Amino acid sequence: MKINIKRFSKDKVYEDKVYQYDTNEDNLLKALYDIKINIDSTLTFRCGCKSGVCGSCALKVNGVEKLACKTRIKDSDLIEPMSNSNIIKDLIVDVSHETFLIKKTNSFIEENIEIELSQKDIKIIDLQSNCILCNSCFSSCPVYDVNKDFLGPFALTRALRYINDKKNASRANIVSSIQSNGIWDCTLCSACTLVCPQGIDPKADIMQLQNISIQNGYNNPNMQTFDFGTNFNDDFGGFNPNGF
Incomplete structure (x- = not known):
């Protein structure tokens, strides 16, 4: 089986070029190891747990973000590094922005409230707590592609996790931090x-963060650019800020 790998290096002759390799492995991570050990020791990629938990082996297969350790490959698949991040070498990208975005959104507990949590409270934050910071959402995001100040999906998901955490006494700070270049800039494309x-x-x-923001007195700044027409109030009976 042949797979194509888009390689990049500022110090080598191959700069942003596609190379084809033969491998007998159908698991992508095993195939990368096979190529590195038996064919080309200069091939560079990142991995950690090898079981889909750490997220460090994330890359793109035929333009779609995947975890190498969990991906079955087919003949002629194209393997590329993640998008929206600086490429360090080959399939490794710089993910230092993770720490910056987490700090920018205040997505952590600054001040702890001593409170007993129920299983319901834990369940509310359980799914968002499973984020492994693989950057797949960040790579696929079309908004970040044009706005490098956008906070991005994983940072906003993490923000919701800590807003919903009853132990966190600083939830208002998180809500405030996600208004600019945050929840209102998302196109809700589902990528x-x-x-x-x-x-x-x-x-x-x-979408949940948008609702929470409105409940806390924030408004969608994009609404100011909408033109409802001069007869909007007459045609629709006026605007009710408290809902229909």
């Missing part, structure tokens, strides 16, 4: 949801 290996739905999380 992030489709590629999440943990089954998290960042689109739904962002």
